[in-house]
Amino acid sequence: MKLKFWREVAIDIISDFETTIMPFFGNPDGGKLVKISPSGDETKLVDKLAEDLILSRITELGVNVVSEEVGVIDNESEYTVIVDPLDGSYNFIAGIPFFALSLAVFKKDKPIYAIIYEPMTERFFEGIPGEGAFLNGKRIKVRKTPDEKPSISFYSRGKGHEIVKHVKRTRTLGAIALELAYLAMGALDGVVDVRKYVRPTDIAAGTIIAKEAGALIKDSAGKDIDISFNATDRLDVIAVNSEELLKTILSLLE
Amino acid sequence: MKLKFWREVAIDIISDFETTIMPFFGNPDGGKLVKISPSGDETKLVDKLAEDLILSRITELGVNVVSEEVGVIDNESEYTVIVDPLDGSYNFIAGIPFFALSLAVFKKDKPIYAIIYEPMTERFFEGIPGEGAFLNGKRIKVRKTPDEKPSISFYSRGKGHEIVKHVKRTRTLGAIALELAYLAMGALDGVVDVRKYVRPTDIAAGTIIAKEAGALIKDSAGKDIDISFNATDRLDVIAVNSEELLKTILSLLE
Incomplete structure (x- = not known):
């Protein structure tokens, strides 16, 4: 096919x-x-x-x-x-x-x-x-993080709430696949969801597109995300356009 | 006129x-x-x-x-x-x-x-x-808060972050006037911004429309908001569709 x-x-x-x-x-x-x-x-x-x-x-x-x-x-x-x-x-x-x-x-x-x-x-x-x-x-392609601090989509049930102090602005737009696509087109600098909530169905397409646009994609422990073929796993996702932003977020999640 | x-x-x-x-x-x-x-x-x-x-x-x-x-x-x-x-x-x-x-x-x-x-x-x-x-x-008109917990727009630099645990979902859509209008049309149950950041220009029209739709509108101390004729004041705004939600949010902000 x-x-x-x-x-x-x-x-x-x-x-x-x-x-x-x-x-x-x-x-x-x-x-x-x-x-x-x-x-x-x-x-x-x-x-x-x-x-x-x-x-x-x-x-x-x-x-x-x-x-x-x-x-x-x-x-x-x-x-x-x-x-x-x-x-x-x-x-x-x-x-x-x-x-x-x-x-x-x-x-x-x-x-x-x-x-x-x-x-x-x-x-x-x-x-x-x-x-x-x-x-x-x-x-x-993902954009170069602007001189001003980054703009990210951020989903949390309290975990890592310090992150809001390290970015210029947060968005919680309510459609994470689309937010990953916005990272790929340079409208956002990161998509961070640390609720242990999204499923493979939510992020499969978005992570493929963002990765192809140059995004770095990890889970909240800094490991690669394994998209398994089920609709029930609950995952964290950190997708960003720079190593520096990835390090900042992972350190704030420790 | x-x-x-x-x-x-x-x-x-x-x-x-x-x-x-x-x-x-x-x-x-x-x-x-x-x-x-x-x-x-x-x-x-x-x-x-x-x-x-x-x-x-x-x-x-x-x-x-x-x-x-x-x-x-x-x-x-x-x-x-x-x-x-x-x-x-x-x-x-x-x-x-x-x-x-x-x-x-x-x-x-x-x-x-x-x-x-x-x-x-x-x-x-x-x-x-x-x-x-x-x-x-x-x-x-504002809607009756659905049986499931409420959905609110939420803007914070860390203050009141416990609120996310008391609602079903949060949105940070990035246009507070429009989010106030969405409260008025029943798409959201509340709009909460406790960054001491929004200006009279941001919320004047939205608070008038939401109030006319039945929303309750206070600042983070529970007082009425006074829209002054300047573009520099920095305000908090809590606009909701029920007394119960207002009490919950104000208590979490104390």
Whole structure:
């Protein structure tokens, strides 16, 4: 299955998303509880609709699927697709214009392609391991940390709260895949989530894209992150655009 | 000067904003430093352009103006317009789709009209003291705090960081006027900024709109907030949709 093939699958899914899911933006009905997901989170109506839409496109390919609401579908394929059908569903339901569709493709355990799509701005982020990161087809890179102190996305339940004193500004935008894509495009200098909360489905595509754009990505112990094929692991993620920022954050987390 | 008059002024400003400022969205050139504002902050090119555009519409009315970059223009009028030409300029320059235009009108010291405009969603929020809060002409109200714990916008430099453990989720979206409008439309349950940082220009319109939608608004000592006609005061703001949430936050700040 070539890259071109996966790009076409992604584009088909995006157009389905625009027609079927976007009409629910800001509509509280989208927030109706339909079930509890494998990781114990609430699955809202709009999460389910988005996942069903993607599964209908992917399952026919006979590949393995890891998705937030359904968990793991093992078709004994050499390809595995890790999906977050709606990254930022609270925002989407509440009408906060910050959410995305996130999808990563692996061949055996190697990532081969990743996309993040932001409907509000029609930004199509791609990560192609060994080739780079792209936004609407144009290459993107993390930025050099500006002279003023860095701007980071920061998620914490209290751990490492000192970090806010070492950065210029923090954002908690509510869609971590998209925030990782913003790191890749140079809108942020780091994405730090130390809640032991995000799942592989939340960060698979974002970490592939950010890494291809030059980001350094570790867990809160400074180790490489291993994206496992499940929807239940709870991870920390520290993704930054400089060694110096990585050192600062890791030292504040000790 | 009737309400209809001020609505027309606001709508003219919005259309200027769409044509002159929106093309700069996500364009780093908009971030060029042009001067230091009265409150000591950096005025970026896009801030200046947005302010010039608004001043060109308002100054001809002979009213007093309080605006972030220029400070106070006293024309000895009984009307004062408090403006934040671009609430969330970091987001705007970086391409993060969360920013707004914010304008509040006072007759002597009484607020008579307030608007917040969100270009990305074309949402036009209005607050008319004594009449209510409106979104694109439809009345809006704060929501009843959902059964799950509340979702709040939270800005802190370390103070009150325990608050994150008492809410379901926090957001730091980077445009406090717009976050106050989101409280008014029921997308958030509170907006808490305890950095002693926001200025009257940042929160004038948002507090008028949120209050008209039923929000409770205090400073971090639990006192009413007095919006003074200057662009330099540094304030705390706690705006919430329930007495219970207000008590919880104030107690955690003690």
